[in-house]
Amino acid sequence: MNKDQVQGRVEAVxxxxxxxxxxxxxxxxxxxxxxxxxxxxxxxAVAGDVKEELKSVTKPI
Incomplete structure (x- = not known):
């Protein structure tokens, strides 16, 4: 989890x-x-989710 995911969910609540x-x-x-x-x-939160997804896609195997 990154900062945007956490902060976004806190703001939504x-x-x-x-x-x-x-x-x-x-x-x-x-x-x-x-x-x-x-x-x-x-x-x-969605922006943070996208960042995490991009990290996992661009991570070398």
Whole structure:
């Protein structure tokens, strides 16, 4: 696992928590920020997955 994979997954979870908190207190701004953070985290995690895959493909046998 690389840094992007870990940070991305942490951000995605943080975003989900922000969404839940926003829904709980009726704060639409917090809910939207949570959605944005979740998507950004998922994108970062996928980028990290791609990096790892490229490492394994380009590794000499």
């Amino acid at each position: 943080k975003g989900k928590l922000e969404q839940a908190a926003g829904q709980l207190v009726g704060n639409k701004d917090l809910e939207q920020k949570g959605k944005i953070d979740e998507v950004a985290g998922k994108v970062q």
